[in-house]
Amino acid sequence: MSHELRTPLAAVLGYAELLQEGIYGALPEKSLPILTRIRSNGNHLLSLINTVLDISKIEAGQFKLNVAEYALGSIVETVMVATESVAATKKLAFKTDVAKELSYGLGDEQRLTQVLLNLVGNAIKFTDAGEVRITAGATNGHFTVSVSDTGPGIPPEECEHIFEKFRQVDSSNTRAKGGTGLGLAIAREIVEMHGGRIWVESTLGQGSTFRMDLPVRAPITPGAA
Amino acid sequence: MSKRILIVEDQEDLRAILRDYLAASGYIVIESVNGADSVTKAASERPDLVLMDIQLPVLDGYDATRQIKALPGFAAIPIIAVSSFAMKGDEEKARGAGCDDYVTKPYGPVQLMRIIRGFLGDQL
Numbered sequence: 027m028s029h030e031l032r033t034p035l036a037a038v039l040g041y042a043e044l045l046q047e048g049i050y051g052a053l054p055e056k057s058l059p060i061l062t063r064i065r066s067n068g069n070h071l072l073s074l075i076n077t078v079l080d081i082s083k084i085e086a087g088q089f090k091l092n093v094a095e096y097a098l099g100s101i102v103e104t105v106m107v108a109t110e111s112v113a114a115t116k117k118l119a120f121k122t123d124v125a126k127e128l129s130y131g132l133g134d135e136q137r138l139t140q141v142l143l144n145l146v147g148n149a150i151k152f153t154d155a156g157e158v159r160i161t162a163g164a165t166n167g168h169f170t171v172s173v174s175d176t177g178p179g180i181p182p183e184e185c186e187h188i189f190e191k192f193r194q195v196d197s198s199n200t201r202a203k204g205g206t207g208l209g210l211a212i213a214r215e216i217v218e219m220h221g222g223r224i225w226v227e228s229t230l231g232q233g234s235t236f237r238m239d240l241p242v243r244a245p246i247t248p249g250a251a
Numbered sequence: 252m253s254k255r256i257l258i259v260e261d262q263e264d265l266r267a268i269l270r271d272y273l274a275a276s277g278y279i280v281i282e283s284v285n286g287a288d289s290v291t292k293a294a295s296e297r298p299d300l301v302l303m304d305i306q307l308p309v310l311d312g313y314d315a316t317r318q319i320k321a322l323p324g325f326a327a328i329p330i331i332a333v334s335s336f337a338m339k340g341d342e343e344k345a346r347g348a349g350c351d352d353y354v355t356k357p358y359g360p361v362q363l364m365r366i367i368r369g370f371l372g373d374q375l
Contacts, residue, residue: 032356032357033262033335033356034333035357036265036356036357037262037264037265037268038267038358038362039359040264040265040357040359041264043359043360043361044268044271044272044275044360047272047361049271049272049275050271072357092340102295122271134341240266250305
């Protein structure tokens with residue numbers, strides 16, 4: 027299924043990139059930013075497809091972890107590199123605070139990266155001024171990871187529901203801020219499959235902190251879920 | 252003399268994108284649409300590099316890679332696996348079959364070109 031959905035989109039994105047590279051000849055100057063838009067919309071669609079595929083796998087009970095050794099610090103690094111330019115565009119300060127000498131974790135690095143990317147992406151999206159901060163440490167055989175922002179905060183009655191599918195604090199935000207309302211539901215699934223938990227602490231008007239507590243060694247057999 | 256690249260890809264559009272880009276970049280492109288044919292083409296066309304899709308009809312990319320690498324004089328010919336799988340184990344499987352590098356779809360053609368030039372020692 028995933029192959030069938032992604033291949034035509036890969037073709038659209040590939041041809042757009044070649045057009046922009048001038049492989050098919052010089053294009054009018056004005057068409058170049060349009061190709062940039064085609065590509066950024068295509069990449070957005072690709073991430074939506076990936077999200078919907080993840081949810082359908084979860085619902086079918088076919089969501090599997092690819093378990094191996096990972097370094098939490100390098101997950102934070104990957105997420106920072108992927109998001110710092112967006113934070114900079116919004117003039118947000120981006121800070122990371124990773125404890126030194128963390129031991130290697132056992133889990134699905136790619137999926138955990140996806141979780142952190144989702145949390146940081148949300149924090150940047152909903153924060154208009156101030157900072158976004160990732161902290162990572164370890165206590166008692168558990169990694170503790172948090173993503174805090176200085177955004178609008180989440181009403182207390184929403185904090186427990188925000189990890190449910192299609193849940194967004196303000197549905198008018200769906201259009202203004204984008205998103206499917208599925209990212210946090212997938213994040214919770216991934217964290218719980220690792221034997222961990224995820225929650226949010228928030229004060230309206232002051233910001234939110236999403237916290238994860240993950241066993242350093244996920245209680246699952248390597249290579250399988 | 253222009254270097255020769257064998258593209259093994261069953262999806263017509265993805266093959267066309269690679270062909271157009273590589274040809275525009277001065278390479279001679281040989282195309283193949285399945286694993287078994289890629290082994291025959293490799294033997295007859297002697298490419299300098301192979302781009303190998305993993306999910307292929309007839310013979311998959313892993314087996315095709317093994318067979319091409321076993322051809323006389325092919326041990327040092329770089330084979331780059333191109334896969335839709337993004338699982339860690341799949342990269343190991345591709346490398347285990349003899350692939351020299353591993354790229355997952357969707358890849359940007361520009362990114363792929365950097366890898367190809369790296370292997371062929373051509374100017375970036």
